[in-house]
Amino acid sequence: xxxxxxxxxxxxxxxxxxxxxxxxxxxxxxxxxxxxxxxxxxxxxxxxxxxxxxxxxxxxxxxxxxxxxxxxxxxxxxxxxxxxxxxxxxxxxxxxxxxxxxxxxxxxxxxxxxxxxxxxxxxxxxxxxxxxxxxxxxxxxxxxxxxxxxxxxxxxxxxxxxxxxxxxxxxxxxxxxxxxxxxxxxxxxxxxxxxxxxxxxxxxxxxxxxxxxxxxxxxxxxxx
Amino acid sequence: xxxxxxxxxxxxxxxxxxxxxxxxxxxxxxxxxxxxxxxxxxxxxxxxxxxxxxxxxxxxxxxxxxxxxxxxxxxxxxxxxxxxxxxxxxxxxxxxxxxxxxxxxxxxxxxxxxxxxxxxxxxxxxxxxxxxxxxxxxxxxxxxxxxxxxxxxxxxxxxxxxxxxxxxxxxxxxxxxxxxxxxxxxxxxxxxxxxxxxxxxxxxxxxxxxxxxxxxxxxxxxxx
DNA sequence: AAAAATAGTTTGAATATTCAAAATAAACTG
DNA sequence: CAGTTTATTTTGAATATTCAAACTATTTTT
Numbered sequence: 037x038x039x040x041x042x043x044x045x046x047x048x049x050x051x052x053x054x055x056x057x058x059x060x061x062x063x064x065x066x067x068x069x070x071x072x073x074x075x076x077x078x079x080x081x082x083x084x085x086x087x088x089x090x091x092x093x094x095x096x097x098x099x100x101x102x103x104x105x106x107x108x109x110x111x112x113x114x115x116x117x118x119x120x121x122x123x124x125x126x127x128x129x130x131x132x133x134x135x136x137x138x139x140x141x142x143x144x145x146x147x148x149x150x151x152x153x154x155x156x157x158x159x160x161x162x163x164x165x166x167x168x169x170x171x172x173x174x175x176x177x178x179x180x181x182x183x184x185x186x187x188x189x190x191x192x193x194x195x196x197x198x199x200x201x202x203x204x205x206x207x208x209x210x211x212x213x214x215x216x217x218x219x220x221x222x223x224x225x226x227x228x229x230x231x232x233x234x235x236x237x238x239x240x241x242x243x244x245x246x247x248x249x250x251x252x253x254x255x256x257x258x259x260x
Numbered sequence: 261x262x263x264x265x266x267x268x269x270x271x272x273x274x275x276x277x278x279x280x281x282x283x284x285x286x287x288x289x290x291x292x293x294x295x296x297x298x299x300x301x302x303x304x305x306x307x308x309x310x311x312x313x314x315x316x317x318x319x320x321x322x323x324x325x326x327x328x329x330x331x332x333x334x335x336x337x338x339x340x341x342x343x344x345x346x347x348x349x350x351x352x353x354x355x356x357x358x359x360x361x362x363x364x365x366x367x368x369x370x371x372x373x374x375x376x377x378x379x380x381x382x383x384x385x386x387x388x389x390x391x392x393x394x395x396x397x398x399x400x401x402x403x404x405x406x407x408x409x410x411x412x413x414x415x416x417x418x419x420x421x422x423x424x425x426x427x428x429x430x431x432x433x434x435x436x437x438x439x440x441x442x443x444x445x446x447x448x449x450x451x452x453x454x455x456x457x458x459x460x461x462x463x464x465x466x467x468x469x470x471x472x473x474x475x476x477x478x479x480x481x482x483x484x
Numbered sequence: 485a486a487a488a489a490t491a492g493t494t495t496g497a498a499t500a501t502t503c504a505a506a507a508t509a510a511a512c513t514g
Numbered sequence: 515c516a517g518t519t520t521a522t523t524t525t526g527a528a529t530a531t532t533c534a535a536a537c538t539a540t541t542t543t544t
């Protein structure tokens with residue numbers, strides 16, 4: 037059984053690789069930032085992960101999850117997301133306050149407890165942020181979504197939110213933006229760095245910065 | 261925040277002190293057995309706990325929880341027992357399989373999550389084994405119960421079970437013995453080491469060994 | 485291409501936790 | 515009480531994880 041620390045490294049590598057879709061290698065510096073550790077620590081730990089065949093390590097270039105490491109990472113992710121959903125659905129906690137709790141619990145829940153949660157919620161496939169809940173043994177379908185920051189004007193549905201900052205999540209809910217919400221991008225000004233969204237049923241247009249939009253993934257809808 | 265390891269030591273000291281009611285000092289050897297660690301390890305760790313004022317340590321004699329250590333221990337116990345009850349009541353897990361899960365989760369749950377569980381179950385005062393759930397800031401009332409192994413013939417109500425072994429717990433439930441169950445002790449033979457119990461509504465008498473009876477605490481009932 | 489900036493690695497050290505084995509103290513025994 | 519047994523402590527060492535600071539490779543600038 038990998039230690040919590042190991043699990044966190046694998047999760048971070050997975051997340052970074054997915055973030056800027058399909059970068060072949062994750063640089064160690066990114067990991068240092070993500071995990072808030074010093075570069076030297078990362079190098080040391082990555083060496084150890086490589087010895088255990090959890091990652092492929094190319095010194096000075098970066099790391100990549102091995103098949104084994106990927107599987108591990110998906111299991112952690114599954115636990116994390118199932119727990120988040122559980123906290124929101126069953127424990128009635130707010131989606132903005134649920135991430136940290138899940139972060140701790142994901143290293144402590146047994147398979148049995150996990151199975152109970154899963155069953156209790158009817159085998160859900162998405163967590164409260166719209167992220168897919170990996171299933172043991174199954175591939176995660178390559179996401180059909182695009183970053184809100186990269187998208188032309190048109191109609192979209194909010195798919196996932198890749199930022200766990202409670203402030204941000206609160207602002208999102210307050211603005212009516214949740215996974216599943218439909219809206220139109222009415223303008224996108226690269227100079228000011230502001231997009232304007234027209235929510236379904238929303239009166240005024242909602243401005244959102246490019247930086248924030250990077251952490252939001254959307255699914256294009258027909259122009260209907 | 262004490263580490264999980266620290267929490268486990270404190271919990272173990274508390275449990276051992278309570279077990280043979282009010283021994284002034286817990287010997288390090290008992291701790292070694294309880295925690296399944298070598299004696300040297302215990303000595304080392306106890307020294308560190310003493311430095312942090314969590315215990316009073318008398319070399320070669322034993323340890324005692326300090327006020328601070330006691331408070332810590334009670335908090336861990338509260339978490340543990342609330343979680344056990346939650347797993348049984350809400351997650352529908354069997355009381356015999358719940359201990360290990362709680363053992364892991366007790367170091368990972370946030371105050372918020374704990375509060376939600378507490379509220380959800382209506383602020384319960386006892387866990388599935390009949391053990392009291394400590395409340396922050398409140399004393400635990402000195403238990404009015406006696407060990408089944410020490411008790412004369414008469415009527416009793418099962419109060420607590422101080423053994424987490426799933427086999428044992430399963431046998432107990434199968435025999436109809438749960439916290440709250442009423443029964444009479446009809447005979448107690450110190451030579452054979454067997455007690456006979458007559459369960460309320462139970463047809464035959466139930467024999468139980470002295471060793472097992474030591475881990476069961478009962479409340480005397482009037483001879484009614 | 486030499487200089488400067490950036491990213492990554494190495495080294496030496498610290499902390500927390502654990503073990504095995506040797507040393508010591510205390511308790512028990514005849 | 516001398517000898518043995520048992521409990522505890524000490525010592526030396528290991529593992530996992532982390533840091534700071536010195537060093538090195540790579541990339542970017544000029």
